[in-house]
Amino acid sequence: MKNSYLLAILSGLLLALAWPTYGVPLLAFVGFVPLLLAEKNIRESNYKRRGAKVFLLAYISFLVWNSITTWWIWYSTPFGMFFALLVNSLLMTIIFSLYHFVARRLPSKIHLIFLPAMWMAFEKFHLNWDFSWPWLNLGNVFSEYTTWIQWYEYTGVFGGALWIWIINIGVFKTIVHYKKTKERSVLTKGIARNVLLIAIPIILSLFLLNNYEEGAQEAKITLLQPNIDPYSEKYDISNPQMATALVELAQQDVSKDTDYVIAPETALSNPTPIDQFGNRQEEHIIQQFVNKYPHLQFITGVDFFRRYNQKEKPTVTANLFQRGDWFDFYNAAVQIDKQGSDQKYIKSKLVVGVENFPFKNILEPLLGDVMLDLGGTVAMRATQKDRGVFTATDETLKAAPIICYESIYGEFVTGYVKKGANFLTIITNDAWWSNTQGHKQHLSYARLRAIETRKSIARSANTGISAFINEKGEITKTLAYEAKGTLSGTITINNKQTFYVKYGDYIARSGVLVAGLIFLFAIARKKT
Structure with a gap:
């Protein structure tokens, strides 16, 4: 469990150090990987109360992330700062615990789709309920690197959130596969594939940037x-x-x-x-x-x-x-x-x-x-x-x-x-x-x-x-x-309307549908 605690803290630090306006957003592409590894280790172990242990690890991770990035609320309201840190970390932890629940019942090909879908559903919900606090929605992490995300005119910030999850899951699967096979080629191919998945959207963004014409x-x-x-x-x-x-x-x-x-x-x-x-x-x-x-x-x-x-x-x-x-x-x-x-x-x-x-x-x-x-x-x-x-x-x-x-x-x-x-x-x-x-x-x-x-x-x-x-x-x-x-x-x-203006958070709405269907399927299945 000691290694699991370290992995949870590492995830929180990576996500915090990715955040604008001081951070390096590349870290967001691997920010969830240590926590995913810790969850997998506990899920496949013989520990009692594995769900509670995953909950604790996730809460530690998200509390580190929230504390480092939004501590400054203190200057407005000390009570509000503690409320925001504790409650927002709790909400994120609940989402990750739902992932753990689904992962114990469904194969990885399904539960690794559920996690990003459920996270985006949570972020969409966080935009609209009475305790709305979307400051740490994942797509915000690229706000200082706008040359990377010119395609937000088509996807909005949820395109960035999906991008982050695709890479995190890709890196996680590469590490898991390498630990099983011990083959260096697995690691090399996995790294190359994920680097390419990072590079392609950036290249597309640079193309859009260089060809965009502002209003006359x-x-x-x-x-x-x-x-x-x-x-x-x-x-x-x-x-x-x-x-x-x-x-x-x-x-x-x-x-x-x-x-x-x-x-x-x-x-x-x-x-x-x-x-x-x-x-x-x-x-x-x-x-x-x-x-x-x-x-x-x-x-x-x-x-x-x-x-x-x-x-x-x-x-x-x-x-x-x-x-x-x-x-x-x-x-x-x-x-x-x-x-x-x-x-x-x-x-x-x-x-x-x-x-x-x-x-x-x-x-x-x-x-x-x-x-x-x-x-x-x-x-x-x-x-x-x-x-x-x-x-x-x-x-x-x-x-x-x-x-x-x-x-x-x-x-x-x-x-x-x-x-x-x-x-x-x-x-x-x-x-x-x-x-x-x-x-x-x-x-x-x-x-x-x-x-x-x-x-x-x-x-x-x-x-x-x-x-x-x-x-x-x-x-x-x-x-x-x-x-x-x-x-x-x-x-x-500019009087034109972008694709995103016309269709809004369609990626998040799709996430709500996918997460809901998978969760219902998981409830119907026995633990594996």
Whole structure:
């Protein structure tokens, strides 16, 4: 068992050391191999309670991986960090334990198909349930090596996950076969085969990269990075004061040719009635600025609320305050244009515990109408059903108003493109995690969205890193973390829809079907 513990720890280390933005993604191709070898050794041994031993080894492995890659959540919420590490490791362990269950009943040709299918089914599930945390979904590992994955426009990140599993299983089978035969030719052929399976997708990606042509139309954009401390300073500034500060910052760089000014998430952070924004002083300040330029639009993050005058609960997301009033709160984006219209979009992928009450229907009767305090606010946020698109006054530019956490959800982002968005904006506040890998990975994952949709990205972050990303996923300009200022650049506009935009996570959906069928077959079979 000692060797098995070492193998489990090694798997965790390999996966952690593969992760962006500091790691080497090649390690992901062998990251699961030590754990697979440990599981096989236990499965074929005479140990009692083999299932429990596999569970323990897997939990150790995944806890090492999760801890090294996402410890920085501590800066936002210590409790939330422990919750994320322990629960996400547990979920991964359950999936691996299901693999062990199937492997004891079915031959390797089947159970080694079940494992990647079940893992991708888990990742798909992790994108959509109340405790969603897809930060460590396997396809994200290549976000710093976009020259390898230009084919994500066809597969999305699940293509990367499938690639990783094919190589891990190939290496695992090579080692097992070599241990049986002791023939060097087996090892040589196995290594050569797996190297080829790594090389072919990279060569295909380089071909796509060299032959890809970006959109001919262009837009000139200025990003604002006010660098306001979200823990203290931000909420001491009134909305009119903040609007004035944003305008003063924008004036440094805006010209008559500028199409968009983009300010970060909740830049206007004092809650405003959602139906009265057009009459507010902060809106008028920005409107007067926009009117000075021929074809300027201004996008900014705003905190909105809606108050209900009734005793009964008006919506599922409404919060009851002590004096008996019901409120809905919204983390929103607004676009202000020369026509005086205020287009609004409400953030719809919420941070667990910070912005939403997970499993509210189940937990609310037990805990009352309060948020689970995972380090955020104590008021649940409302969402909107469909994605929204901000259309410019000339109707040729259509921006996807992606807010913060939403940018790590691939198929979710395609919803903006299906609505007509021809470039992506991301407004975010990455100060919660301090100057750690957290905000760097958040920026890095945005590069995947650019490739999947073949849309340029303009990213405004309160504390940084603000950036422009082209349709190939290449970062072309950045403004450093904790730097106050503006970043201006020109992006290309693309009205085409990629294969992935049209069909989404079809690989993961196939995985759900395959895993379900194999699992049912395994239940019907006796142990072998």
